[in-house]
Amino acid sequence: MTRKVLIAALPILILLAIPFLLRPRGTEADPASGEADKLVMITAHNESIRYEYEQAFRKYYRKRFGRDVTIDFRSPGGTSDIVRYIADRFEAEFRREFEANPANGEWTAETAEAFANPAVDRDPAASPAAKRARKLFLKSDTGIGIDLMAGGGTFDMARNAARGFAVDGGLRQRHPEYFDPAVIPQSFGGDELYDKQGRYYGVVLSTFGICYNSDRVRELGDGAPPKRWADLGEPRFYNTLSLADPSKSGSVNKCFEILIQQCMADANDPVAGWENGLNLTKRIFANARNLTDAAGKIPHDVATGNAAAGVAIDTYGFTEQEWNELQFDGKPHFFYVPPEGGTAISADPIQLLRGAPNRKVAEAFLDFVLSKEGQLLHSLKPGAPDGPLKHALRRPTIRRDLYGAEYREHRTDPDYNPYESGANFVYRAQWTGPYYSLLRILIKCIALEPQAELQRAWRAILDAGGPEKVPEAMAAFNRLPFSYRDIDEANRLIRKGKDRTAVDVAATCRAWSEGARANYLEAERLAKQGR
Template sequence: MMWKRFLLAILPMVLIIALPLCLRKPAEQIDLSADQLVIVSPHNEAIRFEFEQGFRRYYRERTGRKVSIDWRATGGTSEIVRYVNSAFTANFRDYWRNELGKSWSDAVEQAYGNRRLRPGEDGYDARAAFLASPVGIGIDLFFGGGQYDLHKQAQIGTLVPCGLRERQPDLFAGAEPALTRTMGGEIWYDENDCYYGACFSSFGICQNLDRLRGLGYDVEGDVGPMRTWRDLADTRLLGHIGLADPSKSGSINKCFEMLVQREMQDRMAALSGELASGAVTQAQGLDVSWAEAMTLIKQIGGNAAYLTFSASQVPVDTARGQIAAGMSIDFYGRSQAEWEERHVGRKTMVYHTPDAGSSVSADPIGLFRGAPNAERAKMFIDYVMSVDGQRLWNYLPGEPGGPQKYSLQRLPVRRDMYSAEHRRHMSAPEAAPYELAGAFTYQGAWTGPLFDVLRTTVRVMVIDCQDELKAAWRAIVAAGGPAAVPEAMAAFRELPYAHHEARDVSQLLQEAESQTRTTRDWALFFRDSYGRALALATQGK
């Protein structure tokens, strides 16, 4: 028993030490004679390649020296965040014990990253010690991922000010500055200088035109019939949708959040009369709207042919015709559609952002506390935000200043990149992210604080209970659809909590033990509701 306890005690430290070594790119690709920079990123290999090549040129021009980037790829943003949090906890624990000579406890662990603590409150000494410490994790930059996750890192204190505003004041000057902080309810850079959006993302639907024609859809020319998120719940799509797991990808969770936002905004608009008269309170309206959005997600999940861990798998399978449609990040959808048309010789796949159905979010870059190569890291941020770096996102390969090898199919964040001159060289010259952002207002108070709740709810509701969900939805469809079996749909719609209770639920998900207990209870709840929906639909009720 002693050796088992010993292994359990040292295992976390072994993982913290070993994981970065496993994630390093092969030694033969790292020029040890060059200056080093260490970056963790969920960006794909094409993006990493182009930005490394571009930064090498930029760095040599300014310093006369070579630079080599050590990319750490731990998976999606969610996996990166889990690793970063674990590594900072382990390293601060070592600093707290060995440098400060203090005793570590669960209370200290909970306190050091708690942004809500104020001077004089219990645990603030740990918080203050962390914010004043040089503790790092041997990584310089967090490049990519969603604003939500980098904002949380900035609040914890693992990301620190990088000084971009002092070095590049022109980016923030004028009536229409190159960098805009917020639009359409989204935040594109941190007011405290801890992260900056480098490129834009929006979310939509990728569609295989041939498959949809075969299912009876009227496909006019090259325009896909999936124009809204609700179209994915069409019963004709039963077994023809692909979905990715939002608990593995922050971008996919953002995609689900856009669906929820659109549905809630539509439902709240429908309730406007009752809200104005006081017949329905704001909280009641949000409860109804949240429930409708969750029902829509269940219906789409019921239509799914499969659920994958990979955000890029859905557009790939759509292009191949293995599925008819699926939710996608814009750049995955656009790049796959472009590749397919180039290789097949005709347009077989299209990507569409639902009309007023998505905000425009930014994928940021941020500097880590204790960065071992901090000045070099700041130079990389300067490059990414420069015109030279911004060209890489959407210029065609071979165009002046464009990428060497890959068409990245991302949209630059700088407003001045959308001039007629720049558009001449772009793969998406028609892109208008600022106009798209102005057409949709993200109601951050409705869903922003529930981002983690949403990803966990969708995972349990759709993925963990997928067999029961699909069986219930198939039975409802076979019985004539939702309107034909109202009792079955009532059971299908049930949720373990209402929107007004979601913030309390969020607290339950913060600690491992209560999270395990809560998600287990949810799984039992959903399996029971799906089972009753199946039975009622089979009976025609």
């Protein structure tokens, strides 16, 4: 009987065995089978970067540990969306753990406000309950099922670190040689490239510039391409720019912070420069043809002719320009240029999140991404030794020692070194750094929510002959909710605290938006009257 059963089952057993018998040696394990180690990364990086990261890290990991690994990428949106997602998840998870222990007492609004608030650490007036919630969180291994956050800028990662969402990745202990100033300086151009406590590490450098479509610019009448930030606010660019929402894209918010910093430096007066920078920002958004939710979409809009120009991160700009050259037989219509007057350098970092479920794998990725192999992946041509497989990432390495002549032949941009090109612009953190979140909210209130009224006012001013012909209208257009002299108070008003609820913050933002809308309606009326 047993023999008959075996004979009957033999064809089925052979069919089940075929996939394993035919599987080539060295084939990566199926992640779903449980054979591969796993890494969970949340990021706004595009598909090209994600693909090359996974392929290169698999090779690195297999070589060092003899095991396969897969990366589970999570991409809920732009940097701002990711930051909100992380904060929401940590609150939910810590609350679940907090309430699971009856000794902790009741979860209150004060607990929710305090556990991730770094101000509680140094506030002598903070209540014992607030201090206890904060202490419990910082001692906990609360996690959100994600190992690493990659990309998005040092501001948001420094904020994650201060709130307790990120922890020391241990790189300085494992690889102190990486942090020699000749390899990775701690700061450059006024911006920190890594956290001294190891809670984030710069991976590549980013600069910001202008991209334009030469055909579309020529159609505007004046064929001169935009070279300075101020050019994007000129009347000729009305209804032709592609921009991204700074409240959703940390990269774009950083770009406008740099623009405002340059205006402050040019004016040699932070108060006047702040006003000039914000009003230039308003004119740029008044010239917008479309708004996206991510910085990476802008170059594509410009390259395809849907927009004449826009702001761009260097890596996206250079990549689109290379692709455009291939499309048009070496005669591109799309160009990326660093703005005259300089642009700031900032690091695009990575950080280990608290309670990482795959910490050892995450630490291996941190080691990889700052190793020679991981760094050169960003800057070399596809197919070069240590280069990417398919996509030229065109991302300048954070490591200064990898700009030498020995790498020049294989670099995608051999003449581009941000450590040199950005040296003429000094980022002054004290001017705008503490107000980075405020800037994001302010631009939304004065340029995005009332954008219809903003554009109508700007159109009416242009139809009347331009700003010089209607000074009263332009004065109304240029009104701001507050002066730079009052920025600390404005910053307080948009922060929740013991004396400020979410309702209070929303009321402040609504007042700024309604005030801006009223100003634009007045500017439109005055312009139509020739005033």
